[in-house]
Amino acid sequence: MKLHEYQAKQVFSQFGIPIPRGRIASSASEAKSIAQELGGRVVVKSQVLVGGRGKAGGIRLANSPSEAEEVATQILGMQVKGLPVRKVLVDEAATIAEEIYLGVTNDRSLQVPVMIASSEGGVEIEEVARRLPDRLFRVNVDPLLGLREYQARYLAASIELNRDLWREFIAIARGLYRAFQESDATLAEINPLVITDERRLVALDAKMVVDDNALFRHVELAEKRDIDEDMPAEREARKYGLSYVKLDGNIGCMVNGAGLAMATMDVIKLFGGEPANFLDVGGGASSDKVAAALEIILSDPNVRTVLFNIFGGITRCDEVAQGILMALQGVSREVPMVVRLTGTNETEGRRLLSEANMATADSLSDAARKAVALANERQAA
Amino acid sequence: MSILIDKRTRLLVQGITGREGFFHSTQMMEYGTQIVAGVTPGKGGEWVLDGKIPVFDTVVGAVETTGANCSVIFVPARFAGDAILEAADAGIPLIVCITEGVPIQDMMQVRRYIIQRGARLVGPNCPGLLTPGACKVGIIPGNIAMPGSIGVVSRSGTLTYEVLDALQRKGKGVSTCVGIGGDPINGTSFMDVLALFEDDPQTDQIALIGEIGGTDEERAAEFISDHMTKPVAAFVAGVTAPSDKRMGHAGAIVEGGSGLAGDKIAALKAAGVRVAEHPDLIPEILG
Numbered sequence: 001m002k003l004h005e006y007q008a009k010q011v012f013s014q015f016g017i018p019i020p021r022g023r024i025a026s027s028a029s030e031a032k033s034i035a036q037e038l039g040g041r042v043v044v045k046s047q048v049l050v051g052g053r054g055k056a057g058g059i060r061l062a063n064s065p066s067e068a069e070e071v072a073t074q075i076l077g078m079q080v081k082g083l084p085v086r087k088v089l090v091d092e093a094a095t096i097a098e099e100i101y102l103g104v105t106n107d108r109s110l111q112v113p114v115m116i117a118s119s120e121g122g123v124e125i126e127e128v129a130r131r132l133p134d135r136l137f138r139v140n141v142d143p144l145l146g147l148r149e150y151q152a153r154y155l156a157a158s159i160e161l162n163r164d165l166w167r168e169f170i171a172i173a174r175g176l177y178r179a180f181q182e183s184d185a186t187l188a189e190i191n192p193l194v195i196t197d198e199r200r201l202v203a204l205d206a207k208m209v210v211d212d213n214a215l216f217r218h219v220e221l222a223e224k225r226d227i228d229e230d231m232p233a234e235r236e237a238r239k240y241g242l243s244y245v246k247l248d249g250n251i252g253c254m255v256n257g258a259g260l261a262m263a264t265m266d267v268i269k270l271f272g273g274e275p276a277n278f279l280d281v282g283g284g285a286s287s288d289k290v291a292a293a294l295e296i297i298l299s300d301p302n303v304r305t306v307l308f309n310i311f312g313g314i315t316r317c318d319e320v321a322q323g324i325l326m327a328l329q330g331v332s333r334e335v336p337m338v339v340r341l342t343g344t345n346e347t348e349g350r351r352l353l354s355e356a357n358m359a360t361a362d363s364l365s366d367a368a369r370k371a372v373a374l375a376n377e378r379q380a381a
Numbered sequence: 382m383s384i385l386i387d388k389r390t391r392l393l394v395q396g397i398t399g400r401e402g403f404f405h406s407t408q409m410m411e412y413g414t415q416i417v418a419g420v421t422p423g424k425g426g427e428w429v430l431d432g433k434i435p436v437f438d439t440v441v442g443a444v445e446t447t448g449a450n451c452s453v454i455f456v457p458a459r460f461a462g463d464a465i466l467e468a469a470d471a472g473i474p475l476i477v478c479i480t481e482g483v484p485i486q487d488m489m490q491v492r493r494y495i496i497q498r499g500a501r502l503v504g505p506n507c508p509g510l511l512t513p514g515a516c517k518v519g520i521i522p523g524n525i526a527m528p529g530s531i532g533v534v535s536r537s538g539t540l541t542y543e544v545l546d547a548l549q550r551k552g553k554g555v556s557t558c559v560g561i562g563g564d565p566i567n568g569t570s571f572m573d574v575l576a577l578f579e580d581d582p583q584t585d586q587i588a589l590i591g592e593i594g595g596t597d598e599e600r601a602a603e604f605i606s607d608h609m610t611k612p613v614a615a616f617v618a619g620v621t622a623p624s625d626k627r628m629g630h631a632g633a634i635v636e637g638g639s640g641l642a643g644d645k646i647a648a649l650k651a652a653g654v655r656v657a658e659h660p661d662l663i664p665e666i667l668g
Contacts, residue, residue, distance in 0.1 A: 106485060108565045108595045111492055143489040184486050214484035216459055247623065258563060259537025259592050262618040267659045269621045278622070282481075311539040311546075313508055313520045343522045343542060344408075363550075364543055365661045 001210045004047045006089045007224045008206035011183055015175035018202050022091030031072035034090040035065040041093040044071045046085040056080045061093060094202055099192035101125055104180040113141040117155040121192035147177035168201050183221060184214030233296050240292040242281055249274025251375045252297035252306040256281050256315045264309045267364055273372035276303045285315050290323025298331060304378035305336050307371040309364060312343025321352035328356060336374045340367040383512040383557040384577040385475060390516045391417045393449035395456055395464045397436060398424055402455035405520050406430060412523040414516050418443040440471040453509060453518050454478040461505060462487035469500040477518050478504035488566040502568025508538040508560035521558060529554015531667060532578035534571055535590035536563050540618055543660045544590055551664035556584040571601035579609055586612045588663050591645055593619030598645035606652035614666040615649050616657045617642045
């Protein structure tokens with residue numbers, strides 16, 4: 001789950017990281033009064049969960065409260081990469097002498113967290129990695145020990161930070177690591193961390209992604225989820241513990257297991273079809289989950305046929321069959337379906353479905369071929 | 382011969398009285414796996430599976446009484462990290478975690494700790510292991526594979542079954558199948574399993590099933606070209622997955638250009654691996 005900048009700043013601030021004074025506004029008049037409180041010169045920043053806000057014109061400086069109102073009006077009316085801006089963060093404007101990058105994420109090959117710092121802040125870190133790889137410094141963190149002081153000091157020295165700022169930098173780096181670990185984040189990033197004209201370090205931007213699997217122990221973070229930013233179908237899917245991604249094709253897919261779901265999409269494409277979605281009903285899918293999944297798939301008007309590919313392990317084929325039958329009762333749309341059921345309790349599952357009128361298949365390629373043929377037939381009709 | 386599990390495996394089931402734990406314990410026992418104990422805190426002293434299997438409150442208690450040398454974990458995600466640590470601390474050398482949805486931070490700490498304890502972890506979020514005809518640890522359906530000489534290693538669950546089923550239909554048997562799991566942080570990598578297969582006299586060739594995300598396939602490719610003499614065939618899922626969309630597995634995230642199926646396929650091909658266009662073709666490739 002991605003946090004908005006203002007939410008990530010609140011978290012960082014709890015871990016002692018200095019952030020600019022500022023507040024969130026959902027109207028231009030609110031933005032104006034916040035600017036008044038802050039003393040006039042402010043930055044108005046759109047709060048949307050995509051990168052490149054600045055380039056899209058979603059971050060602007062205002063020199064007075066009335067200018068803040070004007071700028072906020074414009075930003076609140078715009079879209080950034082297709083996402084409507086519903087809120088702006090109004091922050092006191094900082095005087096920027098230098099910009100630093102500081103971030104923590106997980107290194108999947110080493111399987112430990114890694115902290116990265118660079119003197120080249122304020123631009124995308126991927127770009128720095130490409131253009132100036134020798135300006136990037138990293139330390140691998142032992143997850144049992146956390147980020148140690150000497151590691152933070154190594155980063156400070158490596159990016160050639162002036163010594164008068166080391167103590168402050170080390171506190172920020174260790175705070176950021178603790179924010180990352182204690183919030184179960186998969187990414188915590190400050191870009192830029194600026195050195196102001198007054199020789200202070202301030203986190204001007206904040207980015208944080210939290211591990212969805214750990215939200216059960218972070219009720220306060222789970223409440224921050226911005227459901228307005230999700231597609232309605234994807235939101236509905238999450239409610240049932242399904243993982244669903246809408247795509248552009250016309251063959252709806254319901255598969256158990258992420259790997260098999262991807263392979264099913266690949267095989268559909270290989271046989272000349274286009275998948276309408278990725279949908280993993282998960283392990284141990286119950287019949288009501290299957291029914292909900294089918295409704296979500298059919299809510300996409302492009303879907304011409306649905307392919308069920310269920311390989312039972314922890315999932316039982318009879319449960320899935322019951323779910324399909326249950327869902328079919330509530331479905332208003334006539335869509336042909338291809339079913340392939342194998343594995344745990346498959347005989348019972350097939351028996352249940354034999355009464356419903358469905359095409360069956362005995363292998364993945366057979367199922368994909370049949371679904372592609374049906375979809376093409378329907379599309380032409 | 383086989384790798385990791387065989388007829389001598391004495392299995393302990395953590396979470397044996399839960400819905401999934403109980404169902405799959407029954408299946409494992411029917412397959413012939415020697416289940417020696419179960420653990421469910423608070424239910425020690427009970428007997429399950431027709432009164433044949435004793436339940437203990439703690440792993441250490443179960444190990445002392447029954448000599449279990451392998452544990453399979455079915456407990457809910459929030460307790461899984463603890464369950465793995467408990468097994469490692471009790472001296473169990475092979476721990477298989479089926480549970481999906483274990484927080485990444487838990488896994489990073491757990492992984493670090495169990496390495497120090499000298500235990501091997503397979504998973505989490507994995508289907509477990511199967512040595513056809515001898516032992517099944519986890520949830521891989523027993524009837525889709527027969528004994529033979531093909532080693533199977535996979536990051537996926539059900540896609541693994543797909544490949545096993547395809548192999549069996551063509552009359553091809555399997556030495557051991559290892560599902561390493563799809564999470565970004567896991568106990569056992571492709572490389573670890575490839576090394577075991579290379580040293581296993583019963584295994585003649587290997588099927589590797591990968592998917593988008595991470596760099597485990599690339600590292601496997603490097604290992605294959607440097608160290609493997611046995612032929613390897615592969616399938617990598619996710620060629621059609623749009624980049625930057627989460628496809629279920631926490632591990633299946635395409636991160637900033639790397640982790641793409643195309644790059645993995647290229648790396649494997651460069652290492653001399655024959656890559657199948659779809660999973661049903663693996664048996665033909667293995668010839």
